[in-house]
Amino acid sequence: MSEEHQDSPLKTLHPLPRGLVELYGLLAVLMVLVPEWIAGGALAGLQNPETGEPLPATSAAWRRVPELLLASMSLAQLRQLAQGLRLRGYAAMGRDRLNGKLLKRLKRRR
Known part of the structure; x- marks a missing residue:
């Protein structure tokens, strides 16, 4: 320095x-x-x-509105629902694709 x-x-x-x-x-x-x-x-x-x-x-809307219902479910619950709705190939689907297919199926059943 x-x-x-x-x-x-x-x-x-x-x-x-x-x-x-x-x-x-x-x-x-x-x-x-x-x-x-x-x-x-x-x-x-x-x-x-x-x-x-x-x-x-939770309010009744979480049980009544399909989008909210699916959002509150775990992946295992989504797969059980898909099995109950007889959705083909649900076991190999990811969460997003499974949500989409289930949403279409639930809206069609209304």
Whole structure:
């Protein structure tokens, strides 16, 4: 290194005033923790008082609308449905293709 850099004194950093640090801490609590508490309270309010389930039961639309019904099913359930509807080649189909075929079949049955 050159002599100029060695001779110059190190800059001292000025710490933030204590009040400013406490203000930043308070803002962090207000902007992060308070919304978390509100969300937690809202989720606790959704609890069904009779059964104690964390969320209400699915609406009738999830059982009535074919698109929603298929979206809520696992791949194994989709294949069982395809077997019950006597859909050919369902075991070799991927989820997207199986969804499409089942959707066509369910809409045709209506």
